Amino acid sequence: MKPIAIFLCFLALVGCGGKDSPKPPLSALLVFPQKNSECTTGIDVTGTNTSTVEFRWQTSDHTESYELRATNLNSNTTQTIVVNGSSAKLPIVKGAPYSWLVVSRNTKVSETARSETWRFYNAGVETTHAPFPAEVISPKTGSNITKDLNNEVLLDWEGADVDNDLEDYEVYFSTENPPTTLIATLTSGKSDFKVSVLANTVYYWRVVTMDREGNTATNSISEFKVR
Incomplete structure (x- = not known):
């Protein structure tokens, strides 16, 4: 009986083992635009007071997609875009202060992970800049x-x-x-x-x-x- 009992225990362990539970995503590390800086790399959008800025971050583990959120600190309006990679482009107002963050998502779990929030100025014609809002x-x-x-x-x-x-x-x-x-x-x-x-x-x-x-x-x- 002893060998049979051992065999049955082995089958039970195999049956219950399965795959590991899905893990929640980790926070992305922001790269660019840098914190408390002036972004001068935007590409002018013809006929508008905007320029297209490429936001970049490091990928994070257990993440399927990233939601970029860029907020104009003057108007308090937020633009969002969802991508699978580690960068995204958005047209944003010249000469305005912005904050930005990235939310990491995974469809297998409900949890999300937020990056730090960084602030920057999108370059315009200014030679002096107002402070960032406190x-x-x-x-x-x-x-x-x-x-x-x-x-x-x-x-x-x-x-x-x-x-x-x-x-x-x-x-x-x-x-x-x-x-x-x-x-x-x-x-x-x-x-x-x-x-x-x-x-x-x-x-x-x-x-x-x-x-x-x-x-x-x-x-x-x-x-x-x-x-």
Whole structure:
């Protein structure tokens, strides 16, 4: 009986083994346009204020297709394209700031993977560039957070400028949308600020970034609720 039992166990293992479960895709690594740079390689689209830019990234494991998303930071409009390779071309507005990312997909699984988000300027006729709109680090918009022991919350953001000449930040913060109360003007060396808050209250905030040439950029309004 013993050899038969061993044989039956072997058959059971073989029958249950099968193929490995499909693995979710991994995040792609972005290559070009580079982070916080000016893209000067666009090809003019005749009769328009656009140029065609080739976006490139490294392929990622367990991925069948890639969705490129390029967002005009001035108009907050997003263009998308799905490809199977590691590059894609899009016509985008000249002289405008953009952010871009790549989503990795696999039809065998529901999970997707996002790359980092990079920002760049698409070259135009400008000799000086406005800063990139401030990128919110925390609190993320739509989040529910807890105030600290001093009944405060830290507003934290990141600024960048192609010309590397950031000057100041103006921080607007209020329970009204849009926030119109200027609560602080900070030098470019400081990109966070603590604010007093109340529990069970929704707050709105935004940052105006300025450079030494007098150019400005305003980010989208962020909102969060204090528990």
